Amino acid sequence: MEKKRTWQRLLGLLFIFVLSYWGINNLAAIKEAFDAIIGVVRPFLLGAALAFVLNIPLNFFEKHMTKWLGGYRNWFRVAGILFGFSIIVGIISFIIFLVVPDLQETLGAFIAQVPSEINLLYSKINQYIADNPEIVETFNQLNLDVERLRTQAFDMIQTFSSGVLDTTFSVVGNLVSGVFNGFVAIIFGTSILFKKETLVRQLKKIIYGTLNLKWANYIVNVGSEANQTFSQYVSGQVTEAGILLTLVFIGMNIFQFPFALSVSVLTGSMALVPIYGAVMGGFVGFLLIAVVNFQQAIWFIVFIVIVQQFEGNIIYPRVVGGSVGLPGIWVLFSVTVGGAFFGIAGMLLSVPVFALCYKLASATINYNLEEAGLAISTDSKNLRSKKSK
Known part of the structure; x- marks a missing residue:
């Protein structure tokens, strides 16, 4: 019997080795097949993701309505789904009717200010050249082919124009595909709920x-733990981003910083990305304000650092806290690695994924130690299992 198990393990290892070798030598084919499969099932994946997100307000609605009315009603499910969709529609309406006009005004002011800043930079460059005539002499000694440069510039403009045309057709195609995928995702996600x-x-x-x-x-326990971890993470991050958005908006109005609504929405939205999102939001706000008033932009950095410290040390632990059960050092690690491999999506999803792996590994290790009768501390060394005595 033992000999049979040994052969089974050897055959299993051989199969894994052959499969790994084939995979390494056919990465392009595997990626192409994976992209084709994702392209087909994308609307259903989006629908599943939509159902997962909507399930959070749905559970909230059903739980509190059941408690309030003293029992579950059949219409709770329909009302709960409509409640979730109303939240999404409310957020989209807020963006379209309030944020977009303000952002348009912000970008308009930004663009209007850019030419004067470019002229100022141009004047400084001319002044520097006038003060250093040796630069002109060095440039004249280069013997540049002006006609060749003009031809290259014309070719670049032609390439850019054709690229813009191709991009336009691509955008239109992606828009049509996105509308179709969105419609299928809504139907599929609603059916799941x-x-x-x-x-x-x-x-x-x-x-x-x-x-x-x-x-x-x-497997059932892992699925339950995954659902709990992801639900707590999504609800906690959204709540925390909303609080940060409100704090930044109120503070910017109190201190009369420009572009209060646009910058606060950008900061709150980017805060959905743990650790790096707050830094990116502060940097974008600094750039927008710096074009109008550089001194105010410096004070904005001071303000945003204070707000983020207050939010990260006081509000975040109470709102999100240890909801995902992942120490801070592993949050930094997971966000960095996830962003490096999968971009923004990796940064958003890396924390709950790593938190789930951390919980499962911790539970397995603690179970094995408990089974062996071992208690590990800082001073522990050369332990012996209680079962061996």
């Missing part, structure tokens, strides 16, 4: 019907 209990029950039946009890229980 209406039948979520049935879908969960069917998924559990598949798991328990195909795996042994030990592994089935483990």
